[in-house]
Amino acid sequence: xxxxxxxxxxxxxxxxDSKHLREKTVKLGMVARSCAIFKVQKIYIYRDQTEKTxxxxxxxxxxxxxxxxxxxxxxxxxxxxxELEYVGLLPPLRTPHHKLAEKPSDIRRDDYREGVVTERGGxxxxxxxxxxxxxxxxxxxxxxxxxxxxxxxxxxxxLRCVAVKREEVGDYWGYEVGESPSLKGLIxxxxxxxxxxxxxxxxxxxxxxxxxxPDIQTARSVVTIFGSPKHGVYExxxxxxxHPEELSKxxxxxxxDQGTATIRTEEALLGTLALLNLGRNLEKPDV
Numbered sequence: 001x002x003x004x005x006x007x008x009x010x011x012x013x014x015x016x017d018s019k020h021l022r023e024k025t026v027k028l029g030m031v032a033r034s035c036a037i038f039k040v041q042k043i044y045i046y047r048d049q050t051e052k053t054x055x056x057x058x059x060x061x062x063x064x065x066x067x068x069x070x071x072x073x074x075x076x077x078x079x080x081x082x083e084l085e086y087v088g089l090l091p092p093l094r095t096p097h098h099k100l101a102e103k104p105s106d107i108r109r110d111d112y113r114e115g116v117v118t119e120r121g122g123x124x125x126x127x128x129x130x131x132x133x134x135x136x137x138x139x140x141x142x143x144x145x146x147x148x149x150x151x152x153x154x155x156x157x158x159l160r161c162v163a164v165k166r167e168e169v170g171d172y173w174g175y176e177v178g179e180s181p182s183l184k185g186l187i188x189x190x191x192x193x194x195x196x197x198x199x200x201x202x203x204x205x206x207x208x209x210x211x212x213x214p215d216i217q218t219a220r221s222v223v224t225i226f227g228s229p230k231h232g233v234y235e236x237x238x239x240x241x242x243h244p245e246e247l248s249k250x251x252x253x254x255x256x257d258q259g260t261a262t263i264r265t266e267e268a269l270l271g272t273l274a275l276l277n278l279g280r281n282l283e284k285p286d287v
Contacts (some may be wrong), residue, residue: 003220004036004219004220004221004280005041005192005220005221005222006039006040006041006221006222006223006227006276007040007041007042007043007044007094007106007190007192007221007222007223007224007226008035008042008044008223008224008226008227008269008273009043009046009180009183009186009187009224009225009226010031010043010044010046010060010265011044011046011047011048011055011183011224011226011228011231011236011265012045012046012047012048012054012055012056012057012060013048013050013051013055013228013229013230013231014027014031014045014055014056014228014229014265014266015027015028015055015056015059016051016055016058016228016229016230016238017229017264018232020114021083021085021086021104021181022086022089024056024059024063024122025063025085025086025087025089026086026089026090027062027266028059028060028064028067029063029067029087029089029091030266030269030270031043031064031066031089031266031269032063032064032068032090032093032094032175033091034266034269034270034273035175035269035273036068036093036095036172036174036175037173037273038273038274038277040175040273041166041175041176042175042176042177042178042249043064043175043176043177043178044179044180044186044190044223045052045057045061045177045178045180046094046180046181046182046183046185046186047054047180047181047182047183048183048228048231048236049177049182049239049240050195050209050228050231050235050236052062052231052237052240053054057179057256058083059083060177061084061177061179062081062084062086063084064175064177065177066078066084066087066172067087067090067093067115068093068095068174068175068176068177069147070097070098070099070114070129071092071098072101072128072129073114073116073127073129073147074137076108076116076127077147078285080188082262087227092169094174095173095174096169096171097112097113097114097169097173097235098174098186099113099114099129100129101129101130101265102129102130103130104130104131104132104157104159105129105131105156105157106281107152107154107155107156107159108152108155109153109154109155110151110152110153111151111250112149112150112151112152112164112169112173113128113129113149113161114128114129114145114147114148114149114150114162115127115134115147115148115149115150115152115200116145116146116148117128117136117142117143117144117145117146117148118133118144118145119144119204120133123135124136124142124144125234126148126150126161126163128150128275130159134152134160134161134164135160135161136150136161136162136163136188137160137161137277138162140220142163148163149163149166149168149169149173150155150162150163150164150166150167151164151168156252158240169176169254174281176228177268182248183225183233183236183237183240183242184237185241186225187223187225187244187247187248188247190221190223191224192219192221192222192223192252193215193218193219193225194215194216194219194221194222194227194249195219195222195223195247195248195249195251196222196223196225196248196250196252196272197224197225197233197244197247197248197250197251197267198223198224198225198226198227198251198252198253198254198272199227199232199234199251199252199253200232200253200255200258201232201234201249201251201265202244202250202251202253203251203252204252204253204254204256205252205253205254205256205275207256208250212250212279213279213282214251214277215250216279216280217279217280217284222276223247224272224273224276225248225264226265226268226269226272227265228265229262229264229265231265233251252272254268254272254275255268255269255271257285258265262287
C-alpha cells in the first residue's frame with residue numbers, strides 16, 4: 001500500500017530504563033532501524049505527563065534525526081556533540097535516500113538526493129554529496145543551512161536542481177521527527193484513519209484480527225502509539241483525564257501469550273510494526 005501514511009507515537013520517557021548514554025543510543029538505533037524497515041514516515045515524541053520532570057525528547061530527536069541523515073551530510077549538519085558520542089556503534093539505515101557519494105556525471109535528470117542549502121555570490125546552491133555544489137533553482141526562499149530533498153532538472157556538466165517535498169519522490173525517503181505536548185493532543189491532531197494504541201491491558205490482537213485487517217488495508221493514514229517502560233497508555237492518558245477507548249477504536253495487546261514479564265518499548269515497536277506490515281501486504285480476499 002504505497003500511499004498509506006504511517007506514523008508512530010513514542011513517549012519522551014522512552015529512555016527512562018537506560019542509565020548510560022551508550023545504552024540510550026543503542027536503544028534509539030533499534031527504534032530508527034525498526035521505523036526505517038517498515039517505512040514509517042514520521043516519529044512523534046509526546047510528553048509523558050506521568051513524570052514530574054520532562055523526559056529526554058531533545059536527545060531522542062537529535063539521535064533519530066542524525067540517523068536519518070545521509071552520511072555525506074552529517075559533518076555539515078552536526079558539529080561534534082556529546083549526545084552523539086556513541087552513534088558510531090549503530091548500523092546504517094541503508095534507506096533509499098542514503099545514497100553513496102557519486103560523480104556528477106552519474107546523475108540523471110529526475111534523480112533525487114538529500115542536500116544542504118548553501119550560498120555563493122548571492123546565489124543558492126546545494127551540497128548533495130557530489131564533488132561540487134549544485135545550482136538550486138526556484139523562487140521560494142530557502143534558509144541557508146536547511147536540509148532539503150532535491151530533484152535534478154538537468155545533467156552534467158550543467159547540474160541544476162529544485163527543492164521538492166519528500167512525498168514527491170515516490171520511494172520511501174526516511175522519516176521525520178515531530179513533538180507533541182500530550183498524547184491526547186497528538187492523537188486528536190493527527191486524526192488518522194486508523195489509530196492503534198498498544199497495551200498489555202488491550203484486546204489480544206488475534207481476537208480482533210478479522211475486524212482490524214480490513215481497517216489496516218483501507219486506511220490512508222495509520223498511527224501506532226506506544227507507552228513508556230514504566231507507564232502504559234492507560235496510565236499516561238489518565239494523567240490527561242482521558243481514556244484510550246475514547247480516542248481509538250483499537251487498544252491492542254500485540255503480544256498475546258507473551259513469555260516474558262515485560263516487553264520493552266523498542267521490542268513492542270518492532271513486533272507491532274511487523275504485524276501491521278503483514279496486514280498491509282496480505283492480499284485482500286475475493287468478495
